[in-house]
Amino acid sequence: MDQHHQKTTLALFCKVVDNYGDIGICWRLARQLEQEHGIGVTLWVDDLQSFQRICPQVATDRETQQVSAVTIRHWRGQDGVFTAADIADIVIEFFACDIPPAYIAAMAERVPHPVWLNLEGLSAEAWVEGCHTLPSPQSRSLVKYFFFPGFTGKTGGLLLESGLLQQRQAFLDDQAAMAAFLRQLGVTPAEMASRKVSLFCYPQAPVAAVFKAWQGGGKAIACLVPEGVAVDTVEAFLGQAAQAGASATRDALTVRVLPFLPQQDYDKLLWACDLNFVRGEDSFVRAQWAGKPFVWHIYPQDEDLHHVKLNAFLQSYAATTEKLAEFSLCWNEATKAAVDWSALWPAFAADMPKIAMMAMDWQQQMLANGDLAGNLLKFAETVR
Numbered sequence: 558m559d560q561h562h563q564k565t566t567l568a569l570f571c572k573v574v575d576n577y578g579d580i581g582i583c584w585r586l587a588r589q590l591e592q593e594h595g596i597g598v599t600l601w602v603d604d605l606q607s608f609q610r611i612c613p614q615v616a617t618d619r620e621t622q623q624v625s626a627v628t629i630r631h632w633r634g635q636d637g638v639f640t641a642a643d644i645a646d647i648v649i650e651f652f653a654c655d656i657p658p659a660y661i662a663a664m665a666e667r668v669p670h671p672v673w674l675n676l677e678g679l680s681a682e683a684w685v686e687g688c689h690t691l692p693s694p695q696s697r698s699l700v701k702y703f704f705f706p707g708f709t710g711k712t713g714g715l716l717l718e719s720g721l722l723q724q725r726q727a728f729l730d731d732q733a734a735m736a737a738f739l740r741q742l743g744v745t746p747a748e749m750a751s752r753k754v755s756l757f758c759y760p761q762a763p764v765a766a767v768f769k770a771w772q773g774g775g776k777a778i779a780c781l782v783p784e785g786v787a788v789d790t791v792e793a794f795l796g797q798a799a800q801a802g803a804s805a806t807r808d809a810l811t812v813r814v815l816p817f818l819p820q821q822d823y824d825k826l827l828w829a830c831d832l833n834f835v836r837g838e839d840s841f842v843r844a845q846w847a848g849k850p851f852v853w854h855i856y857p858q859d860e861d862l863h864h865v866k867l868n869a870f871l872q873s874y875a876a877t878t879e880k881l882a883e884f885s886l887c888w889n890e891a892t893k894a895a896v897d898w899s900a901l902w903p904a905f906a907a908d909m910p911k912i913a914m915m916a917m918d919w920q921q922q923m924l925a926n927g928d929l930a931g932n933l934l935k936f937a938e939t940v941r
């Protein structure tokens with residue numbers, strides 16, 4: 558790959574299926590490969606609007622642009638002319654997105670062939686270990702390998718930037734920086750002194766019922782909601798449009814709408830809060846690195862397939878913290894029993910110190926698996 562001591566190149570193809578997770582993961586991986594490993598990364602993405610939401614520096618009207626040293630190309634469909642000289646050393650398709658046929662044809666022309674990986678979605682299910690790094694022979698002697706993120710040493714691990722945990726610790730140790738960060742988002746001193754909860758979930762989460770339990774609870778709660786999340790319930794609570802800056806207090810609960818944050822600021826929000834509600838894949842992983850108690854809203858799938866994935870994760874993550882598992886199942890409507898949130902919430906809250914300790918142990922376990930970008934490059938070396 559590096560015979561001429563040239564920079565290794567990598568093309569990452571990202572199709573935005575919906576929301577922000579697809580581009581969120583690809584952007585994080587692209588930046589890390591470029592910045593920490595000195596790889597020349599080209600990120601092909603079909604939806605620059607979604608990209609701009611998590612990275613405001615991205616222009617939505619450019620065919621090609623550079624952000625944080627990564628080359629970003631607007632992927633406009635399956636047409637296109639490519640020659641072997643256009644092909645990177647490593648080609649990654651995210652989530653089985655179909656890369657353009659002409660690109661694949663040029664891959665076959667290239668000597669040596671590039672390393673071709675399909676980066677899959679995250680799951681704690683046991684079968685993942687057996688499928689991680691499996692080869693899938695393609696036409697014209699090309700081979701594609703499946704690469705799975707995961708929670709064990711027999712998977713690709715989780716995305717983690719090298720300085721992230723130190724940055725987090727420095728932020729937590731610097732009360733003034735943390736207060737300044739929250740203040741700039743409009744959070745008041747009274748809210749800072751409350752139990753701070755960030756809320757990111759899909760529209761079907763039982764937010765209204767949980768708000769009710771928080772409202773009637775003994776301890777003041779400040780629920781910080783990025784714009785666009787749980788809009789109907791937030792508007793019903795606020796009695797006004799859920800725009801950044803809007804807030805209302807009823808009994809023990811204050812709900813405050815935040816601007817949708819750039820990706821790096823979203824990490825700070827997770828670090829600053831006492832409890833984080835996260836969803837999908839990327840915010841779910843970030844919550845694990847935040848080391849704070851979190852509740853995961855899993856991306857819904859047909860035939861409740863996501864409940865299997867949720868249970869697989871809870872079995873390894875929440876095995877020792879019964880209330881976390883119960884709360885998570887109820888939050889995901891993965892239980893048939895009627896839920897008494899006014900009883901479940903205080904029971905969960907009482908368990909939070911234990912859950913927080915467990916979260917730190919989990920972090921150590923995940924660290925031992927190595928990080929996804931590093932694991933991916935090591936694997937690419939073995940098959941090039």
Ligand SMILES: Cc1cn([C@H]2C[C@H](O)[C@@H](COP(=O)(O)OP(=O)(O)O[C@H]3O[C@@H](C)[C@H](O)[C@@H](O)[C@H]3O)O2)c(=O)[nH]c1=O
Nearest residue numbers: 576577578581611783817818820823837838839840856
């Ligand atoms: C709330 C918030 C999130 N973000 C970022 C964090 C993440 O990178 C991204 C959100 O991605 P996720 O947490 O993965 O949730 P998500 O629901 O947005 O995304 C995905 O979930 C996957 C399971 C699906 O496969 C995808 O198709 C996609 O739907 O948005 C910000 O940058 N600022 C914010 O204020």
